[in-house]
Amino acid sequence: MHREPLSPSARWALTSLALSMLMPSLDTSIANAGLPTLAAAFDATFQQVQWIVLAYLLAVTTLIVSVGRLGDGFGRRRLLLIGIGIFTAASLVCALAPSLGWLIGARAVQGLGAAIMFALTVALVADAVPKSRAGSAMGLLATMSATGTTLGPSLGGLLMAHVGWQSIFVINVPLGLLNAWLVYRYLPKDRIVRSGVAFDYPGTAVLMLTLAAYALAMTVEGLTPTLLLLSLLGVGLFILVEKRSKAPLIHLSLFTDTRISCSLALTLLVTTVMMTTLVVGPFYLSRGLGLTSTQVGLVLSIGPLLAAFSGVPAGRLVDRFGARRMVPGALLGLVCGCGLLALFPVSFGVLAYVLPITVVALSYALFQAANNTGLMSGVAQDQRGVVSAMLGLSRNLGLITGAAAMGAVFALATNDPTQAPAAVIAGGLHMTFGVATALMFAAFALGAFTHLRLGSPVPERTVQSR
Missing domain, CATH: 1.20.1250.20 (MFS general substrate transporter like domains)
Incomplete structure (x- = not known):
């Protein structure tokens, strides 16, 4: 297959997508190495500070499909910019959190921004690079995902040891500003999207609750059988809701x-x-x-x-x-x-x-x-x-x-x-x-x-x- 060369603007567009994959991947694991430090900083138990990690993962898991569907109607580039803004602002709130409750809440909001970035980055590859370079672009995004997840614990531990726990969140602020500028400047504008597109709120709610039940069943001891049963019932209810919806969240076809x-x-x-x-x-x-x-x-x-x-x-x-x-x-x-x-x-x-x-x-x-x-x-x-x-x-x-x-x-x-x-x-x-x-x-x-x-x-x- 002929490999069409990338123009300078396409290279920068791909760079913006690489950053959009790297940032949320980094924050998937950056707090893990510092949980003992955070437990001491907030005078909390290990089980309590675990929610710093779980809140982020649960938010990403439960919201990712909904925001992906929203991007199809609202405009993927526009929603990606909003997601980067939410992620960056929530990172700053994490660094300024006066209590553990504030930090966990800010991490959940950060997870919303991460869900948008994860959901739309791969979808925007076709708009950023020629089809003949799609494999290389996907490989680069895979590299950024692996790099972020791998680098997170070591970078987090280094920053906490030498700068302070707040730095693991502050680092996202300059990265987020740079990423937002690159997306705004180099990613092609959204194609004309239909205004007033209906959004499947019942399907979204059922799917979020179903995914939350499953994720909690896998991470919280003691309630696994009950939560797994609820998640199975949720799958059945979601299928019924989607079949009756005029604008389903996921077309079952x-x-x-x-x-x-x-x-x-x-x-x-x-x-x-x-x-x-x-x-x-x-x-x-x-x-x-x-x-x-x-x-x-x-x-x-x-x-x-x-x-x-x-x-x-x-x-x-x-x-x-x-x-x-x-x-x-x-x-x-x-x-x-x-x-x-x-x-x-x-x-x-x-x-x-x-x-x-x-x-x-x-x-x-x-x-x-x-x-x-x-x-x-x-x-x-x-x-x-x-x-x-x-x-x-x-x-x-x-x-x-x-x-x-x-x-x-x-x-x-x-x-x-x-x-x-x-x-x-x-x-x-x-x-x-x-x-x-x-x-x-x-x-x-x-x-x-x-x-x-x-x-x-x-x-x-x-x-x-x-």
Whole structure:
């Protein structure tokens, strides 16, 4: 495929989207390393300061689809500017928060801004760069996402140690102002959108409550069965509401498109498995292999750094060979990487962890670039916001599910990973990644069927409202 060169304005437009992905990704994890510091600053318990992280994640998870749909009618560039403004202003309020309650509330508002940025950044790629460069652009956004999430804990810890906890939020203010200017100056103006477009308030409310119930079920102990039941009932109610709505939040006919359904399912499965490395890795490296905390940190950084730096090259592969070929290949790489982690004995040492993680990280970068490009290439202009948002939602739900479900598998295999001996920890790693391998094999089978049997994406089409 001929690669059309990027004009200077397109490069700056892509830079604005890269910043729009980096900032909310950074704040997903920047507060994690400083929770003990924040607990001391506000004289709070660990359970209380955890809500500094949970408030942000819950806001993003529950709002991302709604704001994506709103962008399709209101104008994606215009709403992205509003989202950047909300995120930046809320960051300043976080830094000035006089109490823990204020900080948690400001983090929830910051999550609203982040939801807008996450939802619309991928959708705006088609407006910012030529179609022949879409894979590279998606690879860059994947790099920014991985870089932000990876850099967050170390940058947060450094700023807290040398400047103060307020600095982890103040840093967003100059970045946000620069980002807003770049978006305003270089992103193409929104196409003419219909005025007075109806918004599905009942569907939005039901979906938000359903997602909140599920996210809380995965993060709050003691209420999991009840909240899971409520979330299942919420899914059924949401379908009924959408079928009766004249302007549904999500056109259910989107899910009849095999490619869209498959891409979202694959994102959920892959991110669930990727979370396994963050859940199991620290225990295996410290208690299983006896590494120091510094060594654990260095080894754990290898995978995310590889995923970050390989995003753009992966995107170029997608531009050259097409998403249809690259998605099954990436999933096969994930099967192999997880399988090696499940099989390599602990006696092989740290190399037996690093080599499979390298395969997993490189395959994940290729999957993100290929899957996102393939998904968005066949979506109609007026549906890109909501489909992009559903992609972000699948990723978030995968991370939440992975932390809970795969963490439960590891805990079951080790009884108590904080006290278990090295041999038991190694056995827990093998069992957990055995489950991960099975999930990735299922994903590979699904991806191969969809991308190889169905061929190239269909031309853009508009889903008709009823």
